[in-house]
Amino acid sequence: MFDKFHEECGVAGVYANEDAANLVYLSLYALQHRGQEGAGIAVSNRNEIATEKGMGLVADIFSQEKLDRLTGDIAIGHNRYATTGLSELQNTQPITVTINAGVMSLAHNGNIVNADEIKQELVKQGAIFNSSSDTEVVVHLIAKSKKEDLLDSIVTALSQLKGAFSLLLMTNDKLIGVRDPMGMRPLVLGKLKNGYILTSESCALDLIEATMVREIEPGEMVIIDDDGLKSIFPFEKTAPRPCVFEHIYFARPDSFIFGNSVYEVRKRLGVKLAEEDDVEADLVIPVPDSGVVATLGYSEKSGMAFQMGLMRNHYVGRTFIEPSQSIRHFGVKIKLNPVREVIEGKRVVVVDDSIVRGTTSRKIVKMLREAGAKEVHMRISSPPTAFPCFYGIDTPTRKELIASTHTIEETRKYITADSLHYLSIDGLMECVQSYDYCHACFSGAYPTMHHNGD
Incomplete structure (x- = not known):
């Protein structure tokens, strides 16, 4: 298995565009890096909501035939990477339900740290769950709210949650986007020629030629319907604490999140890494693809030549995630291969974004030595990851984190x-x-006092 953290999901929603399902499909395609486990799209034709979901990659799930079945001008979609709940179809989103206030569909990026407690309470009261994802807890809370108005029900439900959520909700005639008060996960608003789009990252807007309007603010709820766009701040105010790992690794470098260009931030991380370093070497190489931009900054600052000393095979699907032992042995080699001509006889600095368990870094160092590297110096463009994340990142338990x-x-x-x-x-x-x-994940200082990091 490739030794990396995994983000939990990407979301996209389109309002008032006849091509809604296709535009959401393309957006999920652009957000594929945020989750490869499964995906789903739900579409409203203003009378009813139709849903298509599947396991695997977006392009493999949605045939033209499936997309043609999704007619309507409002749609939401979701890419899943399992952090809570098993990797199976009933945990794939959007979740579509009929409740007192009408029919609604929901897609969620993040992790709700008090989901288990709420779930136990709901089960005691007779609630029935058919998935193990914490998103279903949100649906139940909205359904259980006695409020007549759906917006009031949503606010009442979300106010009970601790943790991270960027949520999209769709009713027959509305698209609603919400970011939790700490703003841990990103959510952006874009304008299409016809209608609006809400999505996890701005790189999705570029693909479908939407213009970025702005980021949704921490604690903001945006309601888009035939009356236009309305914004409210219904939650208790708290200091925003966006996830710094979005900048280090998760977001695509061509996205703009949390007020910054991801590319610029990654490059600055590399510059800073070189400033803090005094190693003497002949060249600097990235671990592709996550280390590339930081390596450019490192090279620029240190004056060391930037080379692509490791090549990545981009066509590795999910096949190698749980293969037999004999294939797992080749795991890193299947993904990465050293370029002997670049490395042989050289003192090499290798830049990566993080070390999780250490197994991949160990294999990379070994591979570079076998390709003739004289010295191998590992440089990481983030601090040591010593604590697990409870806010929507699939981190191993603390004892598995080498740091x-x-x-x-x-x-x-x-x-x-x-x-x-x-x-x-x-x-x-x-x-x-x-x-x-x-x-x-670096300091153990959790913004919600719900965890002690064990």
Whole structure:
């Protein structure tokens, strides 16, 4: 298995465009990096909502025939990466239900840290759950609210949640977008020639030629219907704490999130990493694709030549996630291959965005030595990841994170590099100045006091 964190999901919703399902499909395509487990699209024709879902990649799930069945001018879609709940079809979103206030469909990016408690309470009261995803808890809370008005029900329900949520809701005639008060996960608003789009990242807007209007604010709820666009701030105010890992790894470099260009931030991380470093080497190479932009910054600042010393095979599907032991042995080689001509006889600096368990870094170092590298110096464009995330990232348990059980020197020995250096937390924070970011995965300082990091 490739030793990386996984984001939990991307969402997209289109309002008042006859091509809604196709536009959502294309947006999910652009957001494929946010989840490859399954995807779904729900469409309203103003009378009823139709849904199509499947397991796997967006392009494999939605045939033209399936998209043709989804007629209507309002649609929402979802890419799933399982963080809570198993990877199975009933956990794929959007979830469409009929409740007192009418029919609605919901898609969610993030993780609700008090979902289990709420679920137990609801089950005691007779609620029936048919999935293990925390999104279904939200649906139940909305359904259970005694409010006549759907918006009031949504606000009442979401006010009970702790954790991260960027949500899209669709009724027969409305599209609603919400970001949790801490604004942990991104959500942007775009304008189409006809209608509006709400989506996780701005790179989806570029693909369908929508113009970015703005980011949805932390704690904001946007309601789009035939009266136009209305914005309210229904939650108790709290200091925004967006997830800094979106900038380090999750978001696509061509996206603009949390007031910053992801590309610019990643490049600054590389510059800062070089500023904090004094290694002497011949060239710097990225671990593709996640390390590329930081490596450009590192190369620029250090004056070391930037080379592509590792090549990535872009056609590796999900086939190799749980293969037999004999194939797993080749796991990293299937994805990455060193370029001997670049590396042989050289002192090489390798830049990556993070080390999770350490197994991949260890294989990369070994691979570079086998290709003739004289020295291998590992450089990481974020601080050591020592704590799990509870806000929508699929992190291993704390004991599996190498930085929580090993010193930097012990980690260096384990991955067999000549030296290992991480970006400092202060250095990281200097590069992302617009907010007081959540950095619990590095510091253990969780913004919701719901977890102690075990």
